[in-house]
Amino acid sequence: MRELMGIPEGYSVLFMQGGASGQFSAIPQNLTAPGDTVDIVNTGSWSKKAIAEAKKYVSVNVVADEKASNYSTVPDAAALAQTPGAAYFHYTANETIGGVEFDYVPDVDAPLICDMSSTIMSRPIDVSKFGLIYAGAQKNLGPAGITVVIVRDDLMGKARPETPSVWDYAQMAAADSMLNTPPTLALYLLNLTLKWVKKNGGLEGMAARNQAKAAKLYEAIDNSDFYSNPVAPNARSWMNVPFLVADPSLEKEFVSSAADAGLTN
Ligand SMILES: Cc1ncc(COP(=O)(O)O)c(C=O)c1O
Known part of the structure; x- marks a missing residue:
């Protein structure tokens, strides 16, 4: 993944479980403290789930909501009204159900968090623009059962004390993604997919x-x-x-x- 995606130094690649849906909780647990605000763009089904889950932990400012177009659009880059001091800015690069995809990477002040479940490995991506990228494997990488989290190292180590250890990025990184039993068959198949991607350009x-x-x-x-x-x-x-x-x-x-x-x- 590092070679194919050109993941720079200073980022960790974690193989976790619980799906991208698990990350809807793990991200606020790892990156926020009680009382924080986060910015989330609502472009449809998956954004809505990310928003609902984040609301259990933090105050969510929906910085743009594409309801008026029945979620058939992405917001203009200029329309993204950021919250000063937001703990992070989250968007869904591709809404898998709606077939709605960002044609740009938001340029924001807060760490940029992206649900790339159906985007990862589909094209070159400048990882250095992101604080954290996550993806359930079962679209572009392999079978369900693995969730890839690419996280900038300075964002780790701040998890809330009640965060389950298997969802604590710093603990997972320290254990080389083997804090609990990894899904070995799924990892093996993911690696075959990566080899196929490499062979195919x-x-x-x-x-x-x-x-x-x-x-x-x-x-x-x-x-x-x-x-x-x-x-x-x-x-x-x-x-x-x-x-x-x-x-x-x-x-x-x-x-x-x-x-x-x-x-x-
Ligand atoms: C963009 C996006 N985010 C999140 C999810 C949820 O992923 P999971 O089923 O791995 O929890 C999916 C699809 O499953 C998705 O397409």
């Missing part, structure tokens, strides 16, 4: 593949009068391309016909 190669795949899908959808994609052009995901039936009255029939043909979930 590294992250530049992945970016080219992903862009090409997405372009084909959007082209087919846009050229069709039967399907539509609701996402704003600048926010269209390379990773998840949702489609709707353009005529909503056909949606029920489409879904049941698809299920009859074995195409469901």
Whole structure:
């Protein structure tokens, strides 16, 4: 991961468990004290879950909420009203369900935290812009059961005392991600994926593949009068391309016909 992503010195790579959902709690537990405020952007389903979980620990300022577009957009970079003194700034690089993807990396004062569950390894990323990147493995890296956390070292060692040890970044780093039994088969498969990425052009190669795949899908959808994609052009995901039936009255029939043909979930 260090080689493929060009992860600089001063960052630790942790292999944890509990999924990206676990990190929705682990991040405030590790990076905040009671009474702190954090900034979170709401671009859809996964942001909402991150916000709900963070609210158990800290005061959350939703710095931008894309509700008005029914979560089919990302906010303008200039519209991100940061809270002075916020413990961190969190966003979801790609909303896996909505197919809404940031086309920029926010430039903020607070440590930048990113849910990259469906973005990691899909293209080159400048890790040095981030305080912490996390990703459940099961989209781009391997099977479920591993959560990758790439954390800047100065952000570790401040976990709240009640933080479970297996979710304390400093303790996990000190134990080389083996504070508890690691999911060895999942790690083995993740490593095979990384080798495959390396053999296939590294992250530049992945970016080219992903862009090409997405372009084909959007082209087919846009050229069709039967399907539509609701996402704003600048926010269209390379990773998840949702489609709707353009005529909503056909949606029920489409879904049941698809299920009859074995195409469901
Ligand atoms: C962007 C994003 N964040 C968080 C999650 C939750 O991850 P997990 O199932 O590993 O908890 C997912 C999907 O599962 C996701 O796509």
